[in-house]
Amino acid sequence: MTVSTTGTAPETMTGATAEAAGAAASQHGIIGRPVARIDGPLKTTGTAEYAGDFHLPWMAFAVPVQATVGKGTIRSLDVTAAEAVPGVLAVLHRGNMERLYRAVPNDPNATVSETRPAFEDDRIYYWGQYVALVVAESLEQATAAAAVVKAEYAAETPEVSRELEPFAGKWNTVSTRGTVDAAFAAAAVKVDQTYGTPAETHNPIELHATVAVWDGDRVTFYESTQGVVNHRNAMAQILGVPRENVTVVTKFLGSGFGGKLFPWPHCALAAVASRKLQRPVKLVVTRTMMFSNVGHRPVTEQRFRIGASADGKLVALRQDALNHTSLVDSFDEGCGEATGYLYSVPNLTVASALVGRNVGSPMAMRGPGAVPGLFAMESAMDELAVALKMDPVELRLKNDATVDESNGRKFSSRHLRECLETGSAKFGWKQRTPQVGSMRRDGKVLGWGMAAASWGAYRFACATTVDLNADGKARVRCATQDVGTGLYTIFAQVLAEKTGLPFERIEVLLGDSSMPEGPLSGGSWSTATVLPAVAEAADGAIASLLSIAASTPGTPLAGADAKTLRMTEGRVHRATESAGLPSAGVPFEAVLQAARLNGVSADGRSGSVFEDPKARDLSMHSFGAQFAEVEWEPEIARLRVSRVVTVIDAGRIINPRAGANQIRGAVVMGVGMALLEETVYDRRNGQPINGNLADYLMATSADAPEIDVTFLDYPDFALNSYGARGIGEIGLAGVAPAIASAVYHATGVRVRKLPIRIEDLMQA
Amino acid sequence: MTEETVLREDQQEIELEPVGAVKAEGQSVRVTRRTFLSGLGATGLMVTAPLAASASATTANGAAAATAGKTHVVLKVNGEEHDLGMLDSRATLLDTLRERLYLTGTKKGCDHGQCGACTVHVDGRRVNSCLTLAAMAAGKDVTTIEGLGIPTRMHPMQAAFVEHDAYQCGYCTSGQIMSAVALMKEPIGESDGEIKEAMAGNICRCGAYPNILAAVKQVRGQMKNS
Numbered sequence: 001m002t003v004s005t006t007g008t009a010p011e012t013m014t015g016a017t018a019e020a021a022g023a024a025a026s027q028h029g030i031i032g033r034p035v036a037r038i039d040g041p042l043k044t045t046g047t048a049e050y051a052g053d054f055h056l057p058w059m060a061f062a063v064p065v066q067a068t069v070g071k072g073t074i075r076s077l078d079v080t081a082a083e084a085v086p087g088v089l090a091v092l093h094r095g096n097m098e099r100l101y102r103a104v105p106n107d108p109n110a111t112v113s114e115t116r117p118a119f120e121d122d123r124i125y126y127w128g129q130y131v132a133l134v135v136a137e138s139l140e141q142a143t144a145a146a147a148v149v150k151a152e153y154a155a156e157t158p159e160v161s162r163e164l165e166p167f168a169g170k171w172n173t174v175s176t177r178g179t180v181d182a183a184f185a186a187a188a189v190k191v192d193q194t195y196g197t198p199a200e201t202h203n204p205i206e207l208h209a210t211v212a213v214w215d216g217d218r219v220t221f222y223e224s225t226q227g228v229v230n231h232r233n234a235m236a237q238i239l240g241v242p243r244e245n246v247t248v249v250t251k252f253l254g255s256g257f258g259g260k261l262f263p264w265p266h267c268a269l270a271a272v273a274s275r276k277l278q279r280p281v282k283l284v285v286t287r288t289m290m291f292s293n294v295g296h297r298p299v300t301e302q303r304f305r306i307g308a309s310a311d312g313k314l315v316a317l318r319q320d321a322l323n324h325t326s327l328v329d330s331f332d333e334g335c336g337e338a339t340g341y342l343y344s345v346p347n348l349t350v351a352s353a354l355v356g357r358n359v360g361s362p363m364a365m366r367g368p369g370a371v372p373g374l375f376a377m378e379s380a381m382d383e384l385a386v387a388l389k390m391d392p393v394e395l396r397l398k399n400d401a402t403v404d405e406s407n408g409r410k411f412s413s414r415h416l417r418e419c420l421e422t423g424s425a426k427f428g429w430k431q432r433t434p435q436v437g438s439m440r441r442d443g444k445v446l447g448w449g450m451a452a453a454s455w456g457a458y459r460f461a462c463a464t465t466v467d468l469n470a471d472g473k474a475r476v477r478c479a480t481q482d483v484g485t486g487l488y489t490i491f492a493q494v495l496a497e498k499t500g501l502p503f504e505r506i507e508v509l510l511g512d513s514s515m516p517e518g519p520l521s522g523g524s525w526s527t528a529t530v531l532p533a534v535a536e537a538a539d540g541a542i543a544s545l546l547s548i549a550a551s552t553p554g555t556p557l558a559g560a561d562a563k564t565l566r567m568t569e570g571r572v573h574r575a576t577e578s579a580g581l582p583s584a585g586v587p588f589e590a591v592l593q594a595a596r597l598n599g600v601s602a603d604g605r606s607g608s609v610f611e612d613p614k615a616r617d618l619s620m621h622s623f624g625a626q627f628a629e630v631e632w633e634p635e636i637a638r639l640r641v642s643r644v645v646t647v648i649d650a651g652r653i654i655n656p657r658a659g660a661n662q663i664r665g666a667v668v669m670g671v672g673m674a675l676l677e678e679t680v681y682d683r684r685n686g687q688p689i690n691g692n693l694a695d696y697l698m699a700t701s702a703d704a705p706e707i708d709v710t711f712l713d714y715p716d717f718a719l720n721s722y723g724a725r726g727i728g729e730i731g732l733a734g735v736a737p738a739i740a741s742a743v744y745h746a747t748g749v750r751v752r753k754l755p756i757r758i759e760d761l762m763q764a
Numbered sequence: 765m766t767e768e769t770v771l772r773e774d775q776q777e778i779e780l781e782p783v784g785a786v787k788a789e790g791q792s793v794r795v796t797r798r799t800f801l802s803g804l805g806a807t808g809l810m811v812t813a814p815l816a817a818s819a820s821a822t823t824a825n826g827a828a829a830a831t832a833g834k835t836h837v838v839l840k841v842n843g844e845e846h847d848l849g850m851l852d853s854r855a856t857l858l859d860t861l862r863e864r865l866y867l868t869g870t871k872k873g874c875d876h877g878q879c880g881a882c883t884v885h886v887d888g889r890r891v892n893s894c895l896t897l898a899a900m901a902a903g904k905d906v907t908t909i910e911g912l913g914i915p916t917r918m919h920p921m922q923a924a925f926v927e928h929d930a931y932q933c934g935y936c937t938s939g940q941i942m943s944a945v946a947l948m949k950e951p952i953g954e955s956d957g958e959i960k961e962a963m964a965g966n967i968c969r970c971g972a973y974p975n976i977l978a979a980v981k982q983v984r985g986q987m988k989n990s
Contacts, residue, residue, distance in 0.1 A: 041918065044931065046909035047869065055863070055866055140859070205873040205879055205969050254871070255933035484932050485932050485970075668971030700963075700965075700967060704977075
């Protein structure tokens with residue numbers, strides 16, 4: 001990994017220099033240093049506890065029964081055989097289970113993924129819908145009994161077609177300026193094409209899991225969720241209990257990619273079964289259910305019309321985007337996410353519409369809207385470059401925007417131009433010859449392609465508490481969760497920076513809804529959201545400590561003006577004394593001990609960016625550029641992605657080591673999106689026909705290309721005092737179109753419908 | 765069955781008492797995975813391919829599965845013997861480790877041998893514990909991630925994974941590490957490509973593959989130099 005030093009923040013250490021200085025005891029400059037994540041020893045020894053790892057005495061196991069038709073009505077449900085299976089404790093279904101409530105619609109603090117609770121009616125809306133739940137003493141017994149629940153259906157033919165056109169329904173205008181149709185008609189050079197992305201399944205390797213346990217009228221969930229607070233609020237509404245009676249615990253999450261943002265029907269089922277049996281109940285969904293019952297990125301079909309002048313200036317851009325949704329929810333993928341602001345174009349319209357299908361409800365998947373939207377737009381831009389006989393990097397540079405033309409706002413920080421130029425230089429783009437199939441290496445045809453990337457920057461409300469304890473430790477608490485990428489370490493870095501304590505003396509407690517309320521892990525906003533709140537809480541706790549030091553008799557600092565005291569490297573000392581000297585001041589715990597205190601605490605709060613007068617009039621986004629190389633062997637129809645260069649402008653990177661890992665991982669996912677991933681629904685019964693990890697292909701180690709990640713280093717101080725934006729999704733944006741363009745360059749085949757299959761290239 | 769047979773690479777040797785036969789002192793029967801499964805008939809196959817509880821499954825087969833018997837199983841895991849008493853014959857090694865021995869470091873990712881998250885060592889070789897019935901592992905040495913090292917005393921591969929940030933969410937990590945450790949004894953070439961192929965059975969959805977490769981290469985290098 002390389003860290004660019006072209007940024008404007010000289011106080012930020014670059015990765016290379018920080019690594020060299022990393023051994024130093026000082027925690028000064030730990031923000032931006034590529035430190036090892038603090039949970040590594042737990043994750044590599046099997047010690048980290050994920051939801052399904054919790055075991056409680058007298059626990060029972062629940063296995064849902066799935067519908068085997070994609071549309072219809074349950075005619076009868078025979079559970080006699082299942083109930084007769086040894087060890088079975090209950091078979092719950094619509095006929096015998098207490099009603100679940102719905103969560104309040106549009107309550108932003110209690111969002112659910114599928115609004116229809118399990119067993120609400122006898123209709124089947126999609127294949128795999130839960131029709132019953134078996135609970136037994138053991139997993140083997142529950143699994144066997146679930147297999148003998150006999151359901152009869154009045155089956156109808158489900159509609160699961162990937163083709164969304166022809167569409168006769170209502171379109172919504174998402175964004176518009178100028179007169180796009182007239183401008184397009186008059187344009188000198190045009191592209192008018194339709195692009196498609198398939199249903200993609202999130203497929204985190206951790207199966208969704210719920211362990212529910214009641215204690216009287218209080219329930220605790222050990223849950224795989226990207227939002228413990230939201231989960232608590234939603235479960236309270238669905239189960240009809242006060243919010244205070246629900247606790248949600250997510251210590252470690254086996255990632256989610258959006259699929260675990262909000263509760264799914266199985267979560268409440270586990271709780272209902274537990275309440276009925278008065279026993280803890282564990283419910284782990286199967287991989288089969290992961291394809292039908294816990295969301296997916298919906299199919300999209302997007303028509304792009306781009307018009308340009310003969311010299312490559314955009315004059316018209318029109319995106320008409322369809323995405324499929326389920327019949328129980330209206331999920332808008334938002335394919336126009338990045339369309340309105342990425343380029344300068346006077347005439348633009350983005351419109352979208354939804355098409356109902358007999359599938360489970362879709363759910364936001366890494367970079368929702370922007371990722372499929374940019375596949376279409378950046379592919380169209382590449383086609384425009386070909387039509388213009390213009391270099392595709394040059395085309396982007398020529399149309400770079402200086403303000404957000406969708407709303408007239410200034411960008412808080414936009415360095416797309418530098419991403420393109422840096423990526424071009426690192427990739428060696430100048431050596432590219434534009435003719436199809438004109439580049440070769442080791443007997444293979446090379447294809448080089450590129451695309452721009454973008455994703456929004458957000459900050460939401462967050463509260464944290466920092467404690468400085470007489471045992472010499474600092475502790476921070478927040479009801480947010482580490483989705484798996486490094487939030488524990490981000491908290492520790494801020495606390496280390498503020499207190500000067502080493503990580504061994506810092507405790508980070510996350511993933512418990514009873515702590516101060518923190519954000520959902522989504523939208524790449526966790527880091528930007530928590531940083532100011534942790535900093536404020538730490539500052540508050542330190543101020544309290546210094547005030548106590550000044551007023552506690554018996555310490556060397558007694559009688560000093562608290563304003564002249566500092567906390568450095570875990571010690572309280574006078575500002576005039578050199579920090580870090582063993583003789584300077586006293587250990588902070590000595591102050592607390594002298595004052596006979598267990599510790600001092602302070603709360604930190606930060607608000608949403610949408611209520612921040614400094615930020616709300618700005619357009620805040622991250623930017624990036626992706627450059628991809630493919631190797632094509634036409635003789636054996638073998639296509640490999642061999643190299644990707646990624647340049648990311650995401651503000652200040654708090655931990656470049658974890659950050660680069662995350663970007664590389666997103667690129668790997670992009671290789672899968674481009675070449676491998678598609679959930680295929682059986683037209684006869686709506687079943688995801690490749691609903692397993694052997695038939696739904698995801699990139700393996702053998703598919704991972706050489707990946708070069710560069711972070712530009714422009715802190716975005718409008719978003720927060722650390723200048724950090726967030727990097728969860730942007731690494732995936734632009735990868736698929738860069739690969740598709742590289743494939744065109746190698747083969748001459750323009751694939752507009754992902755994934756790119758060998759069959760598509762056989763015409764080459 | 766008593767004849768000496770040459771095992772294929774995908775077959776394992778396990779010692780079992782023949783069904784309905786009394787085993788004489790010192791006598792052992794050699795059973796391959798294939799013959800073991802065919803001996804179980806439909807019941808056994810139901811277990812290895814649980815159809816996710818589809819409601820249309822045949823009642824007869826299901827009922828047979830539901831009433832399947834129990835087997836006395838003693839497992840040796842991480843050097844320690846565990847008498848599991850009369851264990852449900854359908855119990856996989858994975859579910860037995862997780863739900864009965866509470867060794868939850870071994871993860872379930874697919875239950876179909878497709879993701880590698882459940883990888884453990886049986887007699888030093890890597891196997892998918894979700895595809896292994898617990899009874900098949902009786903009398904063998906089972907090693908799980910907990911047996912490799914603990915946070916304060918990590919195995920070199922665990923330490924290398926930390927050093928190279930060779931994970932993100934950590935869920936597939938146990939399986940990755942168990943595969944990587946077993947790989948050290950496998951006849952695999954020097955190139956990055958060969959290591960990547962040898963690790964391709966362990967899916968990391970977070971895509972930490974470049975860092976996993978770096979960790980595996982480092983430990984291989986150490987082993988060669990030591």
